[in-house]
Amino acid sequence: MIRYHPDARFLTDYAAGSLPTSQALCVATHLHYCASCRVKIRDLTELGAELFSRQPAAAVEGAEFDRLMQRIDSQPAAAEGSATIRPINVVSILPRAVHKLTNGNLNELRWRRIGRNVRLSRLNVGDRQRETSLLFIKAGGSVPEHKHKGDEITVILRGSFSDREDKYAVGDFIVRTRRETHRPVASQDQDCLCLTTLDEPIEMSNWLLRLGLSVINRFSWPQAQHQAY
Amino acid sequence: MNPSRNRTMEFDVDQLDGAGASDVRSGHWVDCLSRVAIQRDRTAFREVFDHFAPMVKSFAYKVPSLEQPDQFAEDLLQETMLKVWTKAASFDPKLASPSTWIFTIARNMRIDLLRKQARHVVNMVSMHAEDEDGEVDLEDIWFEDENSDVFNVLAQQRSRRQIHDSLKTLPPEQAYVLEKVYMEDKSHSEVAAELSLPLGTVKSRVRLALSKLKLIVDR
Ligand SMILES: [Zn+2]
Numbered sequence: 001m002i003r004y005h006p007d008a009r010f011l012t013d014y015a016a017g018s019l020p021t022s023q024a025l026c027v028a029t030h031l032h033y034c035a036s037c038r039v040k041i042r043d044l045t046e047l048g049a050e051l052f053s054r055q056p057a058a059a060v061e062g063a064e065f066d067r068l069m070q071r072i073d074s075q076p077a078a079a080e081g082s083a084t085i086r087p088i089n090v091v092s093i094l095p096r097a098v099h100k101l102t103n104g105n106l107n108e109l110r111w112r113r114i115g116r117n118v119r120l121s122r123l124n125v126g127d128r129q130r131e132t133s134l135l136f137i138k139a140g141g142s143v144p145e146h147k148h149k150g151d152e153i154t155v156i157l158r159g160s161f162s163d164r165e166d167k168y169a170v171g172d173f174i175v176r177t178r179r180e181t182h183r184p185v186a187s188q189d190q191d192c193l194c195l196t197t198l199d200e201p202i203e204m205s206n207w208l209l210r211l212g213l214s215v216i217n218r219f220s221w222p223q224a225q226h227q228a229y
Numbered sequence: 230m231n232p233s234r235n236r237t238m239e240f241d242v243d244q245l246d247g248a249g250a251s252d253v254r255s256g257h258w259v260d261c262l263s264r265v266a267i268q269r270d271r272t273a274f275r276e277v278f279d280h281f282a283p284m285v286k287s288f289a290y291k292v293p294s295l296e297q298p299d300q301f302a303e304d305l306l307q308e309t310m311l312k313v314w315t316k317a318a319s320f321d322p323k324l325a326s327p328s329t330w331i332f333t334i335a336r337n338m339r340i341d342l343l344r345k346q347a348r349h350v351v352n353m354v355s356m357h358a359e360d361e362d363g364e365v366d367l368e369d370i371w372f373e374d375e376n377s378d379v380f381n382v383l384a385q386q387r388s389r390r391q392i393h394d395s396l397k398t399l400p401p402e403q404a405y406v407l408e409k410v411y412m413e414d415k416s417h418s419e420v421a422a423e424l425s426l427p428l429g430t431v432k433s434r435v436r437l438a439l440s441k442l443k444l445i446v447d448r
Contacts, residue, residue: 008439009417009432016411017336017371018419021344028370043388043444049332050392051411057283058290064303065278068310069271097369126344 002034004172011037015044022127022197025097026153026173029195032095033171094157098195101125102134106193109134117141117186125197132197137161137186145183150199152176154184159192161185255386258327266317278310281328285309285335291412292343301342308338323382326389337371339414388444395442403438406431 006014006027013019014027031038094104101123102109109121117138125132130150137143139159154174161168161184168174176182178199186192261277264270289302312334320330344367396404409420417435421428 007432008436012410012435012439013416014371016414017340018410018414018416020416021340021367021370024370028372040444042385044439045333046329046385046388047392047407047439047442047444048336048411049326049329050389050396051408052284052288052332052335053328054396055284055287055291055412058286058302060279060282060286060306064282064306065275068278068307068314071307071311072314096372100366100369126348 001169002030002171002173004168004174005034005037006030006173007175010173011040012044015041015048017048020127020129022125022130022132023153025125025132026155026195026197028097029095029155029157030171030173098134098157106134106136111136115141115144118143127197130197130199132195135194135196137184137192137194139186139191140188142183142185145181150178152196152198154194154196157193157195159190160187161192161194162187255326255328259322262313262317262320262327263322265314266320274314277313277327281313281331282306282310285331288335288339288412292339292414304342305335305339308342309335312338326382326385329385329389333371337367340371341367343414392442392444399438399441403434403441406434407438410435 010019010023010027014024019027031041094102106121111119111121114120118141119136121134121136123132123134134157135143135154137159152175154168154176156168156170156172156174158170160170163182163184165182167187258277258280261270261273264273265277285306286302289305290298292298292301295301309331313331316334320327325333399407406420409415409423410417415423417431418428420426421431424431
């Protein structure tokens, strides 16, 4: 049962398209699990469409239509029309975007080790302002206590964890703002997998450095990463 | 259908006030889109283009501090309408009204173009190309065709009418903030920074607006 939902701010920015990609990924992931937020998004999208329709009309020249038709005519016919067929992966238990980002295979990801029970794998969401990762906490394990410089969003994909305030389950959308301290502990009976995105990734890196981050994958990190750590 | 809805169908509200009434002629655009999808009907497509292209362009111009606004508007129009043409077959009138469908396409294309632009700028500065491999597809985050369990056109029309009727009752500062968030591609935080307001103030203005529009109320 989902008890933590994105607030109106996140939902509105998502529907409007102004939410940064990594945070939008978190909202989309929550929507995968939450029908009541899907209804809200439907209505908020409707608001967007209404505002869109009310705009004063900008001038459009006939030549622009002609240009478009030329483009359409020069396209190979095969590229057209088949848009309805989209391979949707019904096998995956992961939300669509997470599945795509990981190729549905968590074992193939590069996992970094944080302490004994926690693994972290960065995802490329095309958002340089934030660091987005999958976080794996072994049953009963805990993420070392940390403070955030920026805001952190976490969505649980599997298992559950708790902190001082509450216990969270699959689909929950948990926001921790800057200055809040917390120490998530995975439940004893099941490993926990989360999607998490954090503002100000450099601070995150420093935080990892203080924890004595060890890199367990055999790939070398890009240049910029070396400097950051 | 309730009687008031039937009555408005008799004349073209678009021509009367031009204000968000495109859903009233929804049936006509559904018809055009299906002719585009099935017969690749160019006359029907031209009609859709003529009606929606000016909105798409305005929507492009709303993005603040573009380096080349005309180029951006032209690109957004081309990309959006190309998609309308190629994806017309996937438009399902049971799930969405044409104006909602086209809005989501324009919104997604705008995010996409802005993202490409930003990447271009970054690449120019850092002198090496960003690794695009494995980067998430925009459509996997901002769905155009999922969540069909809750997307039905009757519910949409109901909320659309509600929105249409109550938008004009919003206090200016609330309408202003909504306009910024939806049309100017600014997140709550960016609006707050621009207006030098605390984030909480922006949030509460939006929340008040939404509850006036009977859209969502936070738990
Ligand atoms: Zn929810």
